[in-house]
Amino acid sequence: MSSHAVAHEHALEPPSATGIPHDKMGMWVFLCSEVMFFTGLIGSYIVLRFASPSWPHPGNTLNIWLTALNTFILICSSVTMVKALESVRNGDLAKLKLFLSMTLLGGSIFLSIQVYEYRHLLHAGFNPHGSLFGSVFYTTTGFHGFHVFCGVVCMAFVTGKAFLGKYTQAHHQGVETIGLYWHFVDLVWIILFTIIYLF
Amino acid sequence: MSDHAHPNYLAIFWILLAVTIVEVGYSFLKVPRAVLIGGLVLLAGFKALLVALYFMHLKFERKTLGIIVGSTLILGVILVSVGIGEHVLPKP
Numbered sequence: 001m002s003s004h005a006v007a008h009e010h011a012l013e014p015p016s017a018t019g020i021p022h023d024k025m026g027m028w029v030f031l032c033s034e035v036m037f038f039t040g041l042i043g044s045y046i047v048l049r050f051a052s053p054s055w056p057h058p059g060n061t062l063n064i065w066l067t068a069l070n071t072f073i074l075i076c077s078s079v080t081m082v083k084a085l086e087s088v089r090n091g092d093l094a095k096l097k098l099f100l101s102m103t104l105l106g107g108s109i110f111l112s113i114q115v116y117e118y119r120h121l122l123h124a125g126f127n128p129h130g131s132l133f134g135s136v137f138y139t140t141t142g143f144h145g146f147h148v149f150c151g152v153v154c155m156a157f158v159t160g161k162a163f164l165g166k167y168t169q170a171h172h173q174g175v176e177t178i179g180l181y182w183h184f185v186d187l188v189w190i191i192l193f194t195i196i197y198l199f
Numbered sequence: 200m201s202d203h204a205h206p207n208y209l210a211i212f213w214i215l216l217a218v219t220i221v222e223v224g225y226s227f228l229k230v231p232r233a234v235l236i237g238g239l240v241l242l243a244g245f246k247a248l249l250v251a252l253y254f255m256h257l258k259f260e261r262k263t264l265g266i267i268v269g270s271t272l273i274l275g276v277i278l279v280s281v282g283i284g285e286h287v288l289p290k291p
Contacts, residue, residue, distance in 0.1 A: 018263050028264060032271040039275035043282045050286035059226075068223050072216065079212045082254045086208070183254040187247045194243035198226035199236060 027177045031184050034147075038188050041143060042195065045136045049199075056133055058197050061126050063117065070113045071193050074148075077106025078186040081179045091169035093162070100159040100175070103182065107152040114145050137196060144192055147185050154178050206253045218246050 016022055049055055058064070084099035118138075121127075128138040158178045161167065167175055222242045226235070252258040257265060 019261055020264060025264075028267060032268060035268075035271045035275055036278075039278050043279045046279060047282040047285070050283065064223060064226070068219065071219055075212065075215050075219070078250065078254050079208055082208050086205075180255055183250055186254070187250045190246045190250065191243055194222060194239050198222060198239055 021173055023173050023177045024180070027180045031180065034184065034188075038143075038191075041140050042191065045140060045195065048132055048136060052132060056131075058133075058199065061121070061124075061133070062137075062197055063120070064197055066113065066117060067193060067197050070110055070117075071189060073106050073113070074110050074186050074189050077103045077110070078183050080106060081182045085172075085175050085179050088167055088169065088172040088175050093165070093167070096167065096172075096175070097159070097162050100155065100162050104152065104155045104159050107148055107155060107182075111145065111148055111152060114141070114148075140192055140196060144185070144188055147188070151178070151182050151185050155182065206258075208253070211249055211253050215246055215249060218242055 016025065018025060020028075080099045080102040084096050084103060087093075087095035087099055126134055126137075128135050155178060158174055161174065222239060225238055225242070228235070230238075251268075257268065
């Protein structure tokens with residue numbers, strides 16, 4: 001793309017008082033509200049857990065290794081997401097499509113494994129209404145799974161736009177915005193995996 | 200984000216992977232509960248920090264954004280600390 005075209009696309013963007021593009025700022029503010037949402041869930045878990053006279057060891061009920069694999073997949077998808085952004089910044093649109101598709105695949109595999117895990121646990125009698133641990137487990141991981149699901153839907157939309165050639169080296173704010181959300185979902189899972197599965 | 204920010208994403212990936220393996224291994228160790236929880240929280244916090252600083256590029260963003268996100272984190276820590284304090288601190 002010529003420097004004139006790049007300058008023209010930048011000129012189309014409305015000015016921002018903070019110097020941060022509006023979509024990015026909007027996503028960060030949304031993520032801040034999400035921080036408080038998950039803090040509420042994690043805080044409730046901690047209060048309930050400390051207040052309980054006994055708490056089952058998660059390893060006796062949950063499959064730690066399967067979830068460790070799922071954590072690995074989500075971290076991989078975060079790497080492919082950041083590589084997608086790097087690619088479009090470098091003007092490599094073929095790699096953008098490749099890395100976005102890989103991220104989409106990673107998110108879908110994560111969700112599939114979570115559904116498999118839920119089915120297995122429910123079949124084994126570990127359900128949300130059977131114990132406090134079950135209630136906390138399904139609430140926190142369920143809400144996180146819902147966030148991943150929303151991320152996968154948005155990622156599919158962004159990937160589709162990439163294949164339609166809607167992003168360029170100069171205009172790719174959508175990729176950065178969905179990337180922020182995706183990394184946040186990964187970050188939350190890093191915390192949840194530790195406190196729900198390993199404590 | 201600065202145009203000059205090019206972190207080594209693969210190096211960060213390997214660190215995240217290594218810390219995750221250490222975490223899982225550590226969780227099986229027979230150590231006092233407080234030591235176990237403290238260690239796991241530190242490791243998870245380190246991983247979360249790496250994701251926020253490098254994958255979300257917070258390290259290279261304007262200070263305004265850091266202040267907005269930092270304020271939220273402080274409020275979050277206060278919220279969780281109040282919950283923990285209720286059970287850890289001696290009752291009057």
